[in-house]
Amino acid sequence: MASVCIVRASPCRGHLAQTVSGKVTDENGQPMTGVSVLVKEGKAATQTNAAGNYTLTLATPNSILVFSAVGYEKQEIPVNGSDTVNAQMKAINNSLNDVIVVGYGTQKKRDVTGAVVSANLTDFKNAPNANIAQALQGTVPGLNVGQVNSAGSTPNISIRGANTISGNSRVLIVLDGIQYNGSFEAINPDDIASIDVLKDASATAVYGAQAANGVLLITSRRGKKGDKPRVAISSSYATQSPRGNIRPMNRAEYLQHIRDLYYEEAYLGPDYTQPNPNFNIASRVDPSLKNTSDQLLPNDFSWWDAGTRTGSIADHQLSVSGGGDKVNYLISVNYTDQKGFIRNDDFKRKGIRVNLETQIASWWKAGIQSFGSFVNKDGSEPSVGGLFTFAPLAVPYDTAGRLIPYPFNTNLTNPFHGYYTDDLERHNYFFANLYTEISIPFIKGLSYRLNYGNNYRINQQYNASIYGAGLTGSASKEFESYYDYTLDNIVTYNRAFKKHDVNVTLLYGAVERNNDYTLSNANGFSRLTLGYNSLELGTNRFANSDAWSEALAYQMARVSYKYDNKYLLTATLRRDGFSGFAANHKYGTFPSAALGWIASNESFMKVSWLDYLKVRAGYGISGNQTSRYFSLSRVSSGAAYVFGDGGSTVFGQQVQSLANPNLRWERTAGINAGVDFALFQDRLSGSLDYYQTDTKDLLFNVNIPAITGFGTISTNVGNIRNRGVELSLTSKNVDLKNFTWRTTVTFSRNVNKILQLIGSGDMTASSLFIGKSINSLYGYQANGIYQLGETPPAGYYVGTYRVADNTKDGNITPADRVILGYGEPAYRISMLNSFDYKGFSFTIFFNSVQGGKNGYRGSNSPTKIRDDNGVRNNYQHTIDFWSPRNPNGKYARSAVSPTITPTIYQDRSFIRLQDVSLSYRFTGAWVNKLKFQNLNLYVSGKNLATWTNWEGWDPETNQGLTNDGRPVLKGYSLGINATF
Structure with missing residues (x-):
């Protein structure tokens, strides 16, 4: 048979x-x-x-x-x-075969030896984000992205812990292989295909001098070979309003605040809780809040409501992409219109992207990745602090509808002065990477690539106001242009020989950056009909200008080696030169090496529950460059001479800082050990990393005696250590034909410590202490509030803070100051749940930052005294001030300012319901008949709820019970995606 x-x-x-x-x-x-x-x-x-x-x-x-x-x-x-x-x-675990951008090349995820993570953009695509950085909040362990509270703005971004005191702390952004120094506001989120995060020194060493703070590698979308032309259209609209109920005091609350300030008059002793019927509050109110009959004005005006609105985001996208044997392409246009919660906080972005690549010959291709982005921020906001500060008895306009310039009859201007400014603010961005790549025909695996990247931007801010310069009228024109180019020569050799797999990358490149700035302004206009276009009509005219340039040159060699699909090695050596460093230290060398072991490929690891296990460890050194010219003597200008008695002051120049020809690079050396794993037929996968970095030669401006003729000198002062752990887990909880449920949890913890400073002592004046965090909060400690019946010591009063005598010597001196906490959090944690049922997809994302016992503290000290401003000004309505009626109040309120008022720090810990999205993908004969490749309708929400004990504005913005904060906005959006 x-x-x-x-x-x-x-x-x-x-x-x-x-x-x-x-x-x-x-x-x-x-x-x-x-x-x-x-x-x-x-x-x-x-x-x-x-x-x-x-x-x-x-x-x-x-x-x-x-x-x-x-x-x-x-x-x-x-x-x-x-x-x-x-x-x-x-x-079964497609993510292991995902291609990750690692800098000057790509690798499969399974072969990566460093701490490199791809951000999850897919599950946050439908969120109402005008800025791509918002989609990264809480999604990657070790990548710390803050909140935004103004239209189109970019949040603070950091990777792992702080590696510097006063040096450059910016994360390096690389867009389509080119260093990008523009703003995220220019980048259309829909154009982005992937964002890869390089976190450890062995991964970032390929960028050497600029990579100490980590690297974000952003790759834009492109057409694919063999794809038929695809037209994609998307449109969404979102509403935005403040999270929480923060507002200034209304009329009744404001008047009660004044009574509490004058409690000894407004209430009867000895406990001052019973109202005094003879108290005339009008006698204690600021004169500007009374009429000619010395009576209170009848108003209960909400300045806050008048200066705010319901915000919105309208976003529209159109792209065409495809590819044949010779050419692939993507062309996209976009328009975003965001109206912030504060009036005139407007952001408009129009953009176009063109990505083209052509296969000139079987061994030669060339292309361009480019975009133009045109940002419009016209309009000047009312003063946010003023909207809170002005009392509800005052109004912004007189009976004829004219703006009242100084409602308090002080130099505090009407917050709507700025609102009525003729303001033009434009930011135009142009980016292009022209490249060509040749596969050497006679040497298999050898290729050469040339990148020529260009960044150019123009910033314009013109304004004119009849209320400026003390109501004499002011106008100005501010113009800035920036240009840089990057030229990279990259040689790559990639071959496999039996059990050996080798990849060699060689790089030689240069960057040059140039900036020009001019400001012209004038005041004292008899007429402002022509506004900022006729500055010569001003009585007083001024001009300021500035310019700078800097250059970098670098070489890099990297070898990646894999043996028997089990053993991995990556070794990198980079050398950088920077024009901004001192003559004796222009160049720095940055080596790194990393090893990996795919243990699951060993015969003795063939167990049914283990799909994948990789162990990796790396060590590397990266650099942090100083600001340009810091090694040189710098000159400042100002009032310098007076010639003769009664003579006029003449402006002059003087040397501000002492040159330091031995100023060195900050150098960060780091180790990273990690494991990547997939278990139970990919039901559970993730990664765990532990790292330690030591930064030496910290850049710091040290004050020197004025007798030297200089104020400061930039020098290298000490060492910092960072340690941390990061965990990412993804589980497939349910994996059925019509229903799936997936959960991703991330966790990260970072602790930094100062190892050394100048000499062997602390720098108390800068709150820098050896063995402590660089964000130590140092000061006097409050120990309750002095109450009625107590006899405070000299210099302190009923209602003021009791300062802790930590030395127990009976006196309050600087020696009583202690470390009150730390600015860094104890840990960060997030959880994403994704559900798919037939055509429905639902995601819900929680993000949290926790301070632990003494971490993630922020200043929250709305102390008030009975002076002119304390009586006149308005404040947030929820502040728990002390008074005889409220003896357990948190915050001091007294008649006289004490000798010392300690700063009160609060825990900023929070849990946030950050993103929720529900979408439905239409299917059926009618969808096919209309030639839809995809038709998707969705609703989503952002920042819908926050649980925190922090008081005032949002804890993540570190703005508390102040008048000049801004709210974080929650939003709801409705959108549609269609592809033909």
């Missing part, structure tokens, strides 16, 4: 075969190397070679072959007497 052929077998033979061979491919038909092939219940085993082929000698022709590879479903195929058995593997 003839045997049965299995899986692409060659024609069957009628005799028993002792040797079997075949080829193993992936889902795309590409050969797979390193696939384990063994005989079930036997000892024979082998692996596929670089071409995906294998040969195996069998003890019996009725054997069953078992094919296994990391990240792929295990296959069992009976031989059934055939001498050829091919297999096509099906991926």
Whole structure:
């Protein structure tokens, strides 16, 4: 009886075969190397070679072959007497085969040896975000992204802990392979395909001098070879309003505040809780809040309501993409219109992107990745602090509707002065990376790529106000242009030899940056009809200008080596030169090395529950460059001379800082150890990292005696250590045909410590202490509030804070100051749940920052005294001030200012329901008939709820019970995505 052929077998033979061979491919038909092939219940085993082929000698022709590879479903195929058995593997953990951008090249995730993570953009695509950085909040452990509270703004971004005191703390942004120094406001979120985060020194060392604070690698979308033309349209509209109920006091609350300030008059002693019927509050109210009859004005005006509105975001996208054998392309246009909660907080962005690539020959391709973005921020807001400060008895306009310039009859201007400014603010961004890549025809695996990147931006801010310069009228024109170019020469050699896989990257490049700035302004206009376009009409005219340039040159060599699909090595050496450093230290060298072991590919690790296990460790050094010119003597200008008695003051120049020809690079050396894993047929996957970095030669401006003729000198002062742990876990809780539920949890913790400063002592004046965090909060400690019946010591009064005598010497001196807490959080944690049921998709994302016992503290000290401003001004209505009626109040309120008022720090810990999205993808005959490739309708929400004990504005913005804060906005959006 003839045997049965299995899986692409060659024609069957009628005799028993002792040797079997075949080829193993992936889902795309590409050969797979390193696939384990063994005989079930036997000892024979082998692996596929670089071409995906294998040969195996069998003890019996009725054997069953078992094919296994990391990240792929295990296959069992009976031989059934055939001498050829091919297999096509099906991926179970597709993320391991994802291509990650690692700087000047790409790698499969499974082969990466450093701490490199791809951000999850897919689950946050429908969120109402005008800025791409908002989509990164809480999604990547170790990547810390703050909140925004104005239209189109970019949040603070940091990676892992602080590595510097006063040096550059910016994360390096690389867009399509080119260093990007523009703002995120210019980047259209819909144009972004991926964002990869380089966190450890072994990964960031390829960028050397600028990478101490981590790197974000942003890759834009492009057309794909073989794709038919695709037209994608999306449109959404979101409303935005403040989170929480923060407002200034209304009339009744404001008047009660004044009574509490004058409690000894407004209430009867001795406990001052019973109202005094003879108290005339009008006698204590600011005169500007009374009429000519010395009576209170009848108003209960809400300045806050008048200066705010319901915000919105309208976003519209159109793109065309596709590709053939010779050309692939993506062309997109976009328009975003965001109206912030504060009136005239407007942000409009129009943009166009063109990404083209052509295959000129089989060995030669060229292309361009480019965009233009045009940002409009016209309009000047009313003063946010003023909207809170002005009392509800005052109004902004007189009975004729004219603006009252000084409602308090002081130099405090009407907050709507700015609102009525003729304001033009434009930011135009232009970016292009022109590249060509040649695969050397006569040396297999060798290629050369040339990148020529250009960044250019123009900033314009023109304004004119009839209320400026003390109501004499003012106008100005501010113009700034910036240009940089990047020229990178990249040689890559990539080959596989049997069990060896080698990738070599060589780089030689340069960057030059130039900036020009001019400000012209005038005041004292008899008429402002022509506004800022006729500054010569002003009585007083001024001009300021500035310019700078800087240059970098660098070389880099990187070797990535893989043996037997198990053992990984990455070694990098980069050398950087920067024009801003001192003559004796223009260049720095930054090495790194990392090892990886794919343990799950070892024969002794072949267990049913383990899909993938990689252990990795790396060490590297990266640099942090100083600001330009810091090593040189710098000159300042100002009032310098008076010639003769009663003579006029003449402006002059004087040397401000002392040159330091030995100013060195800050150098951050770091180790990172981590594991990546996938378990139970990819039901549970994740990564765990531990790191430690030491930054030496910290850049710091040290004050020097004025007798030297200088104020400061920039120098290298000490060392900082950062330690941390990061965890990311993804579980497939339910994985059915029509329903899936997936959960991702991230956790990160970072602790920094100062190891050394100048000499061996602390820098108390700068709150820098050896062995403590660089964000130590140092000061006097409050120990309650002095109450009625107590006798405060000299210089202190009833209602003021009791300062802790920590030295127990009976006196309050600077020696009583202590560390009150730390600015950094104890840990960050987030959780994303994604549900899919037929055409429905639902995601819900919680983000949290926790301070632990003494961490993540912020200043929250709304102390008030009974002076002119304390009586006149308005404040947030929820502030728990002390008074005899409220003896347990948190915050001091007294008649006289005490000798010392301690700063009160509060815990900023919070849990936030940050993102929620529900979408439905339409299917059916009508969708196909209308030629839709995709039709999706969604609703989403952002910042819907926040749980915190922090008082005042949002804890993440570190703005508390102040008048000049801004609210974080919650939003609801409705949108549609369609692809033809």
